[in-house]
Amino acid sequence: MLGGAIPFCVAVSAIADDTQVQSGDPAKEKKLEKVVVTAPAIAPKKTLNTVEMGEAAIAAKRSYTSDTAALFDDVPGLSRYGGGGVSSLPVIHGLNDDRVKVQVNGMTVASACANHMNPPLSYVDLRNIGKTQVLSGITPVSLGGDSIGGTIIVDSPEPVFAKQGEGVHTGGSVSSFYRSNGNGFGGSLNAEAATENLSIAYNGSHTQSGNYKAGDGMEVKSTRYENQNHAVTLAARSDDHLLVLNGGQQHMPYQGFPNARMDMTNNDSTFGNVGYKGRYDWGNLEAKFHYEHTQHTMNFLDDKRYTPGSNIPNEMPMYTDGKNLGYLVKAEIPLNERDILRVGNEYQRNELNDWWPPVAGNMMMGPGTFRNINKGERDRIGTFAEWDARWSDEWSSLLGLRHDHVSMDTGPVVPYDTRAGRHIPGNISANAFNAKDHSRDDDNFDVTALLRYTPDATSQFEAGYARKSRSPNLYERYAWSKGQMAMYMNGWFGDGNGYVGNVNLKPENAHTLSVTAGWHDEAKQEWEFKVTPYYTYVENYIDVDRCPVTAGTDCGAANLTKTNDFVFLQFANHAAQLYGVDVSGKLPIAKTDFGRFTAKGILGYVRGENLDTGDNLYHMMPVNAKATLDHQWGDWSNAVEFQLVAPKSVVTKVRNETQTAGYGLLNVRTGYEWKQVRVDAGVENVLDKNYDLPLGGAYLGARPYAYGANVPGMGRSAYVGVTVKF
Known part of the structure; x- marks a missing residue:
């Protein structure tokens, strides 16, 4: 369970400024004071497109979602595409999944699944997150690497130490929640004890839900899940030094995926990491080391099983064993009052084995074990230097x-059956793959250039260019079979199509230009307005072509022309462009004896095009907007939220992507905090609107799988959550 890892960022006596900004209540913020070490975090100054969320803002969202990626629904330019109840995948400016750098407590973890059912954000529970940061524009090289989209950073709460003279500090919290749609429920326990120099903390959580219902009352099958997390953290400090050790595990017994042909039937992850941060006369030093091991199983949950006696298989076990280890060492050196130099080196290793054992009595899946990825290895070593300069005010x-x-x-x-004349597509594909040299080496270069102009206390302007690179993942290069069943089992896009890899893929190189203009009040508390147009050109964008006709395999001629069915696709490099604009703002409406009223809004537009084929890129969120009326009255907060999404009519032809209609949703929320107790309640989709998720993909919640149906969104759901601190 990566969520248990405590971040090694630190602050002086109070919680970081972002938490205060998010809460909007100075009186409330004073309650959040904690004693933490004073060694500073090593990070470049925040860009205008950096969005931070602190403890108070995160706490308000924990009761109505268990999907960590849903925390970022209010971030301009960020959307997410469908997965399980805790495993949706983030999209920033049209660039998704592995193209987005995700760091969970300093760890970079690759999905250990051919369907990416265990993305990095799924390993951290919402109740063990203290701070998040999203960089949706130009990303500094010190926070990037092996990604061409933005960066998402998720950190657990900072280690707490006793105040001077306090003796032994103890504390913790217990929380629970219930959601009506799907009968979702869960809870968590956090306990901590510390002296002035030593700290120990435990965090455990459990979340469970059944299938949810759409607005028309239809049960959306394969949407149930259960998730358990545990972690222990030890921390020690001395003057300007901090050492943190973490260990934990996650057990996910099951998670349904309504847009995949398979479900998760078990996911066990264990992790350990060590972090050091210190201040020296010459500057600051930070070092981290982590190790993570995932054992993952896919099969059919009940919704995807046929009735007894059917000749279609009800068992298709698939096992994945993934290991991630790495280190990061970076230093920040003030050269003078104007210039700061940051240098660093990191190493990331991903090991992957993906095999499918035989099914007794099934001729298609036997008699031997199918090796999908056999001893896959991906090593990355990165080095960066960054110059941060303040030329004038x-x-x-x-x-x-x-x-x-x-x-x-x-x-x-190895295919299921190696005997002559049996499983011919598998044998032909395996022989062709094994005859190739699989070793590949890429040298990727990133460049970031950012210029900021602040003419006065109420406006800021920022312009930048970034060249960013990403090498293919193990499945994009090494998924090998051109047999129908195997191709359908590889693919994390939720479109129902089948995929085969391409050993000869080149790394993606993205060139991004972005400009941001922002205006705000002098205190940056009352009102603000920000607009960011952007343009990205990608060399060797990893898109897909229809699987080329290959004799003896299931990549036949008919596959090339299908327009109303699932198809087979092969990863291929193409030139592509993405462009769009983000708009966000907030404005105080009224200050009365009954509290403060504030209006907030975001609007996003993105378009992606394959310049070689003229097709549209996949998973482009249609024009969308969100308007919220916030009310704050002492310790009581309320919100009325309107979400509008335009029809998705611009779709990709090569994947036979289906269109979705536009829709509008109304959500209401309330929360109250009194002394050591916090209560949150609300109703999502108040009007019980029936709609399809524009990035939800094809609905494959139950067999037989039928082309043309989209995954429905959740209907009305009331929720309540309670947290008690001690």
Whole structure:
């Protein structure tokens, strides 16, 4: 359970400024004071497109969602596409999944699943998150690497130490929640004890839900889940030094996926990490090391099983064993009052084995074990240097250069049946794959150049360019079979199509231009307005082509022309462009004896195009907007939220992507905090609107799978959550 890892960022006596900004209540913020070490975090100054969320804002969302990626629904330019109840995948400016850098408590973890059912954010429970940061625009090289989208950083609460003279400090909290749609429920326990220099903390949580219902009352099958997390953290400090050790595990007994042909039937992850942060006369030093091991199983949950006696298989076990380990060492060196130099080096290793054992009595899945990825290895070593300069009160700049060397390899593969004349597509594909050299080496370079102009206390302007690179993941390069069943089992896009890899894929190189203009009140508390247009050109964008006709396999001629069915696709490099605009703002409406009223809003537009084929890119969120009326009256907060999404009519032809209609949703929320007790309640989709998720993908919640149906969104759901601190 990566969520148990305590971040090594630190602050002086109070919670970081972002928490105070999010809460909007100065009196309330004073209650959040904690004693933490004073060694500073190593990070570049925040760009105008950096969105932070602190403890208070996160706490308000924990009761109505168990999906960590849903925390970022209010971030301009960020959307998410469908997965399980705790495993949706983030999209920033149209760039999704592995193209987005995700760090969970300093760890970079690759999905250990051919369907990406265990993305990095799924490993951290919402009740063990203290701070998040999203960089949706130009990303500094010190926070990037092996990604071409933005960066998402998730950190657990900071370690707490006793105040001077306090003796032994103890504390903790217990929380629980219930949601009506799907009968979702769960709870968590946090306990901590500390002296002035030593700290120990435990966090455990359990979340469970049945299938939810759509607005028309239809049960959306394969949407149930259960998730358990545990973690222990030890921390020690001395003067300007902090050492943190973490260990934990996650057990996910099951999670349904309504847009996948398979479900998760078990996911066990264990992790350990060590972090150090210190201040020296020459500057600041930070070092981290982590190890994570995931054992993952896919099969059919009940919704996807046929009745007894059917000749269609009801068992299709698939096992994945993934390991991630790495380190990061970085230093921040003030050269003078104007210039700061940051340098760093990191190493990330991903090991993957993906095999499908035989099914007794099934001729298609036997008699031997199918090796999908055999001894897959992906090593990346990166080095960066970053120059942060403040030229005057008005002008500042950030310039960075980064190099990442990526080495990949995998062993020989085996189909279910190696006997002559049996499972011909599998044998032909395996022989062709095994005859190739699988070893690949990529040298990737990133460049970031950012210039900020602050003419006065109420406006800021920022312009930047970034060149960012990403090498293919193990499945994009090494998924090998052109047999129908195997192709359908590989693919994390939720479109129902089948995928095959391409050993000869080149790394993606993205060139992004972005400009941001922002206006706000002098205190940056009352009102603000920000607009960000952007443009990205991607060399060797990893898109897909229809699987080329290959004799003896299921990649036949008919597959090339299908327009109303699922198809087979092969990863391929193409030139692509993405462009769009983010708009956000807030405005005080009234200050009365009954509290403060504030209006907030965001609007997003993105378009992605394959420049080689003229097709549209997949998973582009249609024009969408959100308007919220917030009310704050002492310790009582309320919100009325309107969400509007335009029809998705611009779709990709190569995948036979289906369209969705536009819709509008109304949500209401309330929360009250009194002394050591916090209560949250609300209703999502108040009007019980029936709609399809524009990024939800194809509905495959129950067999037989039928082309043309989209995954419905959740209907009305009332929720309540309670947290008691001690």
